[in-house]
Amino acid sequence: MTTILIRGLGLIGSSLARAIRLQDATAHIIGSDTDDTLTYALAQHIIDEKSVGLTAASRADIIILATPVSVIKTDLAALAMIQLNENVVVTDVGSTKRAVLEAAQPLLAKGVTFIGGHPMAGSHKSGVRAGRPDLFENAFYLLVPGRNDDESVKRMQTLLRATHVKWLVVDADEHDRMVGQLSHVPHVIAAALVNETNVQFADSPMALRLAAGGFKSITRIASSDPDMWTAIMTTNGDVITQQLDAYQHNLATIETAIVNKDVDTIRTFFANAKETRDALGSEQAGNLPGFFDLFLNIPDRVGALADVTRILSEHGVNLVNIHILEVREEIDGVLQLTFATETARQMAIELLQGSFEIVRRS
Numbered sequence: 001m002t003t004i005l006i007r008g009l010g011l012i013g014s015s016l017a018r019a020i021r022l023q024d025a026t027a028h029i030i031g032s033d034t035d036d037t038l039t040y041a042l043a044q045h046i047i048d049e050k051s052v053g054l055t056a057a058s059r060a061d062i063i064i065l066a067t068p069v070s071v072i073k074t075d076l077a078a079l080a081m082i083q084l085n086e087n088v089v090v091t092d093v094g095s096t097k098r099a100v101l102e103a104a105q106p107l108l109a110k111g112v113t114f115i116g117g118h119p120m121a122g123s124h125k126s127g128v129r130a131g132r133p134d135l136f137e138n139a140f141y142l143l144v145p146g147r148n149d150d151e152s153v154k155r156m157q158t159l160l161r162a163t164h165v166k167w168l169v170v171d172a173d174e175h176d177r178m179v180g181q182l183s184h185v186p187h188v189i190a191a192a193l194v195n196e197t198n199v200q201f202a203d204s205p206m207a208l209r210l211a212a213g214g215f216k217s218i219t220r221i222a223s224s225d226p227d228m229w230t231a232i233m234t235t236n237g238d239v240i241t242q243q244l245d246a247y248q249h250n251l252a253t254i255e256t257a258i259v260n261k262d263v264d265t266i267r268t269f270f271a272n273a274k275e276t277r278d279a280l281g282s283e284q285a286g287n288l289p290g291f292f293d294l295f296l297n298i299p300d301r302v303g304a305l306a307d308v309t310r311i312l313s314e315h316g317v318n319l320v321n322i323h324i325l326e327v328r329e330e331i332d333g334v335l336q337l338t339f340a341t342e343t344a345r346q347m348a349i350e351l352l353q354g355s356f357e358i359v360r361r362s
């Protein structure tokens with residue numbers, strides 16, 4: 001039996017737990033998080049045991065740190081003070097790697113195996129309820145081993161084989177530069193665009209509701225957790241600010257071309273971007289938007305819930321998750337339906353809006 005301690009059972013930690021569980025029913029999964037999260041995770045059989053802080057660390061064969069990077073750093077320092085299992089593998093899922101590897105030095109100095117990890121898949125949603133076992137399927141999972149140790153890397157890959165990821169070993173500098181451009185800068189841009197739009201519409205707040213696919217798709221990630229992103233900005237700041245400078249230079253170039261009505265430059269700007277973006281595709285894992293929710297008022301009558309699922313399945317619309325948020329006797333409840341694609345959610349809206357009241361669209 002393998003004992004696995006997962007510290008932080010949010011989107012990523014609970015998705016890993018769910019995937020491990022699918023592959024290895026005998027694994028003993030211990031969770032460490034807030035009591036609310038642990039109670040939910042235990043009830044849903046995502047974990048087998050609740051624990052506090054790092055108290056279970058000494059019993060674990062693998063320790064997965066899946067909290068914000070700031071907490072991962074503190075935990076790595078604390079782990080260096082604890083007597084761990086001789087063959088333990090310690091890993092993390094943090095979005096930056098130089099700071100994490102630096103914080104792992106005292107642990108490495110004690111001879112403990114540490115392998116930095118970063119699954120390149122996720123969502124703007126957070127928390128244990130957002131996790132799913134297939135979150136990482138076909139996504140890249142970057143590994144930054146603390147020292148050359150192929151055997152430990154293989155052990156970790158075996159433990160996490162149910163994630164069905166594509167493993168890639170990189171060094172910490174390379175990692176932070178790549179994800180800076182591909183993930184961190186885009187999150188800054190999305191948040192800045194939303195904030196600036198808010199300022200521009202200060203005198204007409206209703207205008208934001210006109211936002212269609214363009215604004216929504218470029219700003220989806222602005223809904224991500226602020227604490228997680230603060231920790232990322234403070235641990236990859238030098239790279240991010242350099243890349244933002246280059247981006248601003250690019251913006252200035254297109255701005256000048258627009259002012260000068262320089263049609264050739266403007267066209268080349270869009271043509272180059274289209275060529276690169278088209279080659280990337282839109283449906284590959286790690287790129288998927290992840291979750292599309294729909295909220296319905298569900299009347300307090302026998303069979304109402306069954307009607308919703310029947311209508312959707314009759315039309316081949318797949319649900320990722322269904323969750324009753326409120327049920328009060330003789331009063332409508334709120335039903336949360338989660339879909340994997342925007343197309344599926346749109347179909348569901350069309351199919352259900354005649355029979356049920358749609359209350360919110362996130």
Ligand SMILES: NC(=O)c1ccc[n+]([C@@H]2O[C@H](COP(=O)([O-])OP(=O)(O)OC[C@H]3O[C@@H](n4cnc5c(N)ncnc54)[C@H](O)[C@@H]3O)[C@@H](O)[C@H]2O)c1
Pocket residue numbers: 007008009010011012013032033034037066067068069071093094095096118119120121122123124125126127128225228232
């Ligand atoms: N969200 C993504 O798309 C994504 C993708 C890849 C990697 N990551 C990285 O994975 C890590 C987790 O991100 P997430 O999206 O799962 O976040 P999340 O907010 O869904 O989960 C974080 C969990 O950690 C817990 N936590 C926070 N501080 C804690 C503490 N001091 N003690 C115990 N528990 C604590 C929270 O209660 C929460 O359950 C982050 O380091 C993030 O950078 C995120």
Ligand SMILES: O=C(O)C(=O)C[C@]1(C(=O)O)C=C[C@@H](O)C=C1
Pocket residue numbers: 094095119120121122123124125182183184221224286287288289290
């Ligand atoms: O899909 C999203 O919502 C994400 O933000 C996932 C995303 C990314 O930027 O692509 C976010 C942070 C991670 O470290 C890795 C993946």
